[in-house]
Amino acid sequence: MRIGHGFDVHAFGAGDHITLGGVRIAHDRGLVAHSDGDVLLHAVCDALLGAAALGDIGRHFPDTDAVYRGVDSRVLLRRVRDLVRGEGYAVANVDATIVAQAPRMAPHVEAMCEHIAADLGVSYSCVNVKATTTERLGWIGRGEGIAVHAVVLLVEAPVL
Numbered sequence: 001m002r003i004g005h006g007f008d009v010h011a012f013g014a015g016d017h018i019t020l021g022g023v024r025i026a027h028d029r030g031l032v033a034h035s036d037g038d039v040l041l042h043a044v045c046d047a048l049l050g051a052a053a054l055g056d057i058g059r060h061f062p063d064t065d066a067v068y069r070g071v072d073s074r075v076l077l078r079r080v081r082d083l084v085r086g087e088g089y090a091v092a093n094v095d096a097t098i099v100a101q102a103p104r105m106a107p108h109v110e111a112m113c114e115h116i117a118a119d120l121g122v123s124y125s126c127v128n129v130k131a132t133t134t135e136r137l138g139w140i141g142r143g144e145g146i147a148v149h150a151v152v153l154l155v156e157a158p159v160l
């Protein structure tokens with residue numbers, strides 16, 4: 001068994017929506033990023049890569065490469081899934097915490113879990129996404145950006 005941790009932050013900027021876990025959520029600002037800014041999926045990718053000792057998302061998908069400009073982070077997650085499988089691991093479970101003062105995540109969490117489960121090829125019951133504010137404290141509380149923590153457990157599996 002292998003455990004991995006991922007953490008990512010993106011700042012708010014101009015825009016009218018954010019994308020988290022592949023779910024488009026209307027908001028009065030967007031997230032500044034080279035990709036679609038899906039900070040949840042980036043943290044999950046880093047947890048998977050960490051568990052498999054494969055480095056981090058920036059190593060595999062550099063933000064200096066125009067190929068990844070505006071990329072759908074679900075594409076990146078599926079590539080990470082393949083890398084992890086190639087090392088002989090299967091995902092046991094994923095747990096993530098979105099830290100955001102706004103917008104409200106609860107109505108979207110189910111769809112986020114469905115997307116992550118589908119992309120990783122695991123059942124819905126293996127994925128958990130939750131959210132918390134910081135009670136208006138600090139940069140997250142002031143609405144300057146969103147942070148996500150993710151942990152993943154991998155188990156050995158035959159490479160198909």
Ligand SMILES: Nc1ccn([C@@H]2O[C@H](COP(=O)(O)O)[C@@H](O)[C@H]2O)c(=O)n1
Nearest residue numbers: 100101102103104105106131132133134
């Ligand atoms: N952006 C967020 C933050 C929180 N939630 C939900 O509200 C609950 C209470 O949050 P606290 O920060 O006051 O602990 C939390 O458990 C989430 O269910 C949310 O939907 N979106």
Ligand SMILES: C[C@@]1(CO)OP(=O)(O)OP(=O)(O)OC[C@H]1O
Nearest residue numbers: 033034035042058061062063068
């Ligand atoms: C996803 C990538 C690549 O487009 O860029 P960003 O969207 O800026 O995200 P980040 O989490 O800063 O780093 C990983 C990247 O290289």
